[in-house]
Amino acid sequence: MYCPKCLNNTLSISSKGVINITINGKQMDAGRFLFNLESQEKKQQLKPALKAKLQEFFKWYSGFQNKAPITFVSIDTSDMRCEEGCGISAKSRFSVIDVLIPKAELLELLAVEAKCYGIEIQLQE
Ligand SMILES: [Zn+2]
Secondary structure: OOOOOOOOOOEEEOOEEEEEEEEOOEOOOOOEEEEEOOOHHHHOOHHHHHHHHHHHHHHHHOOOOOOOOEOOEEEEEOOEEEOOOOOOOOOOOEEOEOOOEOHHHHHHHHHHHHHHHOOOEOOOO
16 A cells, blocks of 8 residues: 555555444444454454444444435544654554455345345445
């Protein structure tokens, strides 16, 4: 990935950090979870952790009066490292879709929850 500071292709995800989930521009207070890539076992906890958070989100969102279709899903982190040593601001967000979470798996997880709560998914690319 390209570093926003030095513009080199030297940016990679940290081995540990926090993943934020924002859906339709909304993030729950609890809409984040820790990731750890230091072992295969810990990496395997990523998908169940995401699934649990998506379940929480849909449960919360289903209580809204105006349940607009889901058009925008962001799964991102600020925990990135540049080989050149650039400081990456906590405000910079980098998508982990297709980096840590294959898009197909995310779409599958979303489809299951959306169906369960009767919410439409109309993602805009
Ligand atoms: Zn850099």
